[in-house]
Amino acid sequence: MKHFDVVVIGGGHAGTEAAHVSARMGASTALVTMKVSGIGVMSCNPAIGGLGKGHLVREIDAMDGIMGRVADVSGIQFRLLNRRKGPAVQGPRTQSDRAVYQETMLKMMQTTQNLTIVEGEVVDLFMKGDVVSGVCLADGSEISAEAVILTTGTFLRGTIHIGDKSYSGGRMGDDASVPLADRIDGFGLPTGRLKTGTPPRLDSRTINWDGLDRQEADDDPSLFSFLSSTAPLRQISCGITHTNSRTHDIIRENLDRSAMYGGHIEGVGPRYCPSIEDKIVRFADKESHQVFLEPEGLNDHTIYPNGISTSLPAEIQVDYVQSMTGLEQAKILQPGYAIEYDYVDPRALNADLSVRDVPGLFLAGQINGTTGYEEAAAQGLVAGLNAVRRVKGVEPVHFRRDQSYIGVMIDDLTTRGVAEPYRMFTSRAEFRLSLRADNADQRLTEFGRDLGCVSDRRMSSYARKNEQLTSMRDLLSETEFTPKQIAAQGIRINQDGTKRTPFQVLAFPNVTFEQLAGLVPDILEFPQPIQEQVARDALYANYIARQQKDVERLRKDELLKIPVGFDYTAISGLSAELQSKLERVQPADLAQAARIDGMTPAALALVLGRIRFLEKMSA
Amino acid sequence: MDTIFALATAQGRAGVAVIRISGPEAKSCAEQLCGSLPGARQAVVRILRDDVGETLDQALILVFDTPASFTGEDVVEFHLHGSIAIISAVLRELGKCNARMAEPGEFTRRALENNKMDLAQVEGLGDLIEAETEAQRQQALRTVSGELGQRIETWRSQLIRAAALIEVTIDFADEEVPVDVTPEVQSLLSAVEKDISNQLNGFSAAERIRTGFEVAIVGAPNAGKSTLLNALARRDAAITSEVAGTTRDIIEVRMDLGGLPVTLLDTAGLRDSGDEIEAEGIARAISRASAAQLRIFLAEPGEHLSVPVSKGDIVLAPKADQRNDDVPAISGLTGHGVDELVSSVTATLSERARNAGLLTHERHRAAMTKALSTLSSASALVGVGPEHYDIAAEEMRVAIRSLEAVVGRVDVENLLDEIFSSFCLGK
Known part of the structure; x- marks a missing residue:
């Protein structure tokens, strides 16, 4: 029997990131996938990043992960979203060339040391007592491992719906993995059902592009990786068309034939990504909806019409697509479909993404109820890191909410569970002003280095940048100047007698480095990206200082650990509802308990009282 | 969850005493004493017996089913004859059931836990039980009814709407959402700001209704202040004598004036004194009188006292019984002008009490003040534009959290709910 330290099942965005970090940390790693050609496939919209999502990719990159680098190599339409809003909420995004993304990812995996790709179907997990200790493949072979990471996406009891037709399967053309689902059932993990939809894919040669609005790429692309300097591929624009009253009529008349409205689907879909049927029913007074026509690659005729995902029968899809301007002759290459799948309630997981009751097993990606490549990859990173730590017999590593979007997501999932496919938003991060895309490396690269997942090359490039940032900030904070001295540089300031450092002055509107150079001439020596980042730090400095108090309170509560196997039924005065929620989540500390939905200060006081009581008893 | 019981009425002899039992075993415990129970909300009379069948009392029994009860749990009430012996016998008998004595405040805590009341309502309940005057009763009842909680819920939903408008432009920038939401956000913010600042203006009056208005009698030594206090209090609360400087400590008398709780303060006569103890008394008099809500000055026309006269204060000449001029004057000795003074003080304080808002505790004021300051800065920032x-x-977010602190807590899911129900997203 072959043996690896870590086995990763699945070659999607969670699986690749998990396998790569595991191998990067020196663990012998196997990635088992049904088809090698399926590694790095973008099964939905070929785009990476966006708001909240772009932050996740930067964070993965700061830990030396791969998603950002592959996205930079394959990006064909880089746009920085929210360019005109505060830097804390700006998010990089790009359209990707689907084929280039996949090739690049595959090559990257194939050339990674310590990583073996195994083509085959995992039909079962291999158990040693209660502990997962390997996988069984369809060909009868077995691979033993210290830790197994399951990243099987929608493959668990996936059902595809097109109109009133439905069949079992994961992505189009793939088989759903039923035996593995039985094993998961055997663990008795809580599961739920979700759904998601895709639009029909169109042939770009049959679209009349004349007269359609265009959305261009940025002139100056904002890349994902801190190591990338250029976007190698040609940049393209997307077309924009709109639905109209005829489109809406066609859809309305055929609603009963939609899988979603015909009662064939029970799963819960995401509210932020509704099907076109949903949009027309729920926002009936809206006369038109935007549809982005996104090319899937430079040498690919496939167009992804973003905004019209559907589960109507194929012939109705032709009718409504062709009712839109520019699409009168459009040919559908592949009809849109809805997919329903099982997910595991992530409250059954620890914060390292290991399954609480099944030692040796980690879950990452869509199987945990999330949606999106970036969310999946970030979980892959966390699971991969922690699988290696399990192998090495060291403590799991937790990502904190005040440290990263990754931490926000993991905590949301494991503490609050999901009610719909979970997607990252910047509004989920209460420490948003300090968790910026531009400072992901400041937050995570050294952390990653200490964990052993950051290469020397990245570390030295980070160290150079960090040194410049520090010395520029120090220079600006060294000396205080009077309002009179500051005003002499042409800066508008209250003559209130308060002395200020140039760093504080930088937070004022419309202050330039040229003006500040009158006070501290050396600052002009620093490269522009360093200047820009220091300016962003200055802008938020006051708010971050205020939030620091919240962070401290959080840390204090995090130190109040709740012992494993804590008996919530022994607490009198705790409502039955909160008791069962606490039992389900099994919070690790008081801070996590406080974030459970519906938690009250009175109940927390009771939990704290019980912890103190137990401490006293054991002392 | 334990089942708990306790005497709900005051300790001691009374016509009726009520014992309340709450929790999952409330009904089975009660049945052990009284046999069968009536349906919910039906009153029946039953004989209560101990475990050997001896009669304890004849009682009126009331049953409330979860969740429609004070605590939200199953509740049984025994209305007993209010004898100390009966109460202790019944409590002892209940102790043999699957239940325990409640800790102080435990019923209310369960009501809070089961969302039957919010934190402000619990505070109001405490105030209601403490209420001594009509105005206190009315004010506490308003809080118990949840009016502050409802108001906060309104502000909170307005602020969540405002925050959702901002968040939708941030998190869904590349979708069909309004780009500039400044006007709607600002109108929401300013509506809430105005409401909160009105409530803050009414805080001091509300707090006074809860804790009492202080009315200080101020004047030169031997002006008859203590005599006036005794006349107002209708008893000999302060020592009076012909010797100037008799009063040194501040004498306090609690009174009910037109339903308002009032503390009358008799203070040391104001003069320069070489006596160390008297000088200290005078210093205290000045500071306490200045801080009081209203002052009654006993002063000759043109006389200067070291406590300033504020708006609404009453100035009267002392010793009306000994003077012949037509200056408005009062005499505690003869009672001349005392009734008029009482109605004048009552009218002034009632006028002020009319401004009372929903904020009754310092905790509320602190939270609202913080909310207000963050809201005005939010409003200014929004005015600059999406940048x-x-x-x-x-x-x-800070403002919403401050509001929530008064009753509960905020949640990002509320924000997303608002966003998803208002905007069609998903390009």
């Missing part, structure tokens, strides 16, 4: 929406959102 500072992220910081404005942070200010709003």
Whole structure:
């Protein structure tokens, strides 16, 4: 029997990131996938990043992960979203060339040391007592491992719906993995059902592009990786068309034939990504909806019409697509479909993404109820890191909410569970002003280095940048100047007698480095990206200082650990509802308990009282 | 969850005493004493017996089913004859059931836990039980009814709407959402700001109704202040004598004036004194009288006292019984002008009490003041345009959290709910 330290099942965005970090940390790693050609496939919209999502990719990159680098190599339409809003909420995004993304990812995996790709179907997990200790493949072979990471996406009891037709399967053309689902059932993990939809894919040669609005790429692309300097591929624009009253009529008349409205689907879909049927029913007074026509690659005729995902029968899809301007002759290459799948309630997981009751097993990606490549990859990173730590017999590593979007997501999932496919938003991060895309490396690269997942090359490039940032900030904070001295540089300031450092002055509107150079001439020596980042730090400095108090309170509560196997039924005065929620989540500390939905200060006081009581008893 | 029981009425002899039992075993415990129970909310009379069948009392029994009860749990009430012996016998008998004596405040805590009341309502309940005057009763009842909680819920939903508008432009920037939401956000913010600042203006009056208005009698030594206090209090609360400087400590008398709780303060006569103890008394008199809500000055026309006269204060000449001029004057000795003074003080305080808002505790005031200051800065930031929406959102988050602190807590899912129900998203 072959043996690896870590086995990763699945070659999607969670699986690749998990396998790569595991191998990067020196663990012998196997990635088992049904088809090698399926590694790095973008099964939905070929785009990476966006708001909240772009932050996740930067964070993965700061830990030396791969998603950002592959996205930079394959990006064909880089746009920085929210360019005109505060830097804390700006998010990089790009359209990707689907084929280039996949090739690049595959090559990257194939050339990674310590990583073996195994083509085959995992039909079962291999158990040693209660502990997962390997996988069984369809060909009868077995691979033993210290830790197994399951990243099987929608493959668990996936059902595809097109109109009133439905069949079992994961992505189009793939088989759903039923035996593995039985094993998961055997663990008795809580599961739920979700759904998601895709639009029909169109042939770009049959679209009349004349007269359609265009959305261009940025002139100056904002890349994902801190190591990338250029976007190698040609940049393209997307077309924009709109639905109209005829489109809406066609859809309305055929609603009963939609899988979603015909009662064939029970799963819960995401509210932020509704099907076109949903949009027309729920926002009936809206006369038109935007549809982005996104090319899937430079040498690919496939167009992804973003905004019209559907589960109507194929012939109705032709009718409504062709009712839109520019699409009168459009040919559908592949009809849109809805997919329903099982997910595991992530409250059954620890914060390292290991399954609480099944030692040796980690879950990452869509199987945990999330949606999106970036969310999946970030979980892959966390699971991969922690699988290696399990192998090495060291403590799991937790990502904190005040440290990263990754931490926000993991905590949301494991503490609050999901009610719909979970997607990252910047509004989920209460420490948003300090968790910026531009400072992901400041937050995570050294952390990653200490964990052993950051290469020397990245570390030295980070160290150079960090040194410049520090010395520029120090220079600006060294000396205080009077309002009179500051005003002499042409800066508008209250003559209130308060002395200020140039760093504080930088937070004022419309202050330039040229003006500040009158006070501290050396600052002009620093490269522009360093200047820009220091300016962003200055802008938020006051708010971050205020939030620091919240962070401290959080840390204090995090130190109040709740012992494993804590008996919530022994607490009198705790409502039955909160008791069962606490039992389900099994919070690790008081801070996590406080974030459970519906938690009250009175109940927390009771939990704290019980912890103190137990401490006293054991002392 | 334990089942708990306790005497709900005051300790001691009374016509009726009520014992309340709450929790999952409330009904089975009660049945052990009284046999069968009536349906919910039906009153029946039953004989209560101990475990050997001896009669304890004849009682009126009431049953409330979960969740429609004070605590939200199953509740049984025994209305007993209010004898100390009966109460202790019944409590002892209940102790043999699957239940325990409640800790102080435990019924209310369960009501809070089961969302039957919010934190402000619990505070109001405490005030209601403490209420001595009509105005206190009315004010506490308003709080118990949940009016503050409802008001906060309104502000909170307005602020969540405002925050959702900002967040939708941030998190869904590449979708069909309004780009500039400044006007709607600002109108929401200013509506809430105005309401909160009105409530803050009414805080001091409300707090006074809860804790009492202080009315200080101020004047030169031997002006008859203590005599007036005794006349107002209708008893000999303060020592009076012909010797100037008799009163040194501040004498306090609690009174009910037109339903308002009032503390009358008799203070040391104001003069320069070489006596160390008297000088200290005078210093205290000045500071306490200045801080009082109303002052009654006993002063000759043109006389200067070291406590300033504020708006609404009453100035009267002393010793009306000994003077012949037509200056408005009062005499505690003869009672001349005392009734008029009482009605004048009552009228002034009642006028002020009319401004009382829903904020009754310092905790409320502190939270609202913080909310107000973050809201005005949010409003200013939003005015600059989308460029500072992220910081404005942070200010709003703090404001919402301050409001929530009065009753409960905020949740990002509320924000997303608002966003998803208002905008068609998903390009």
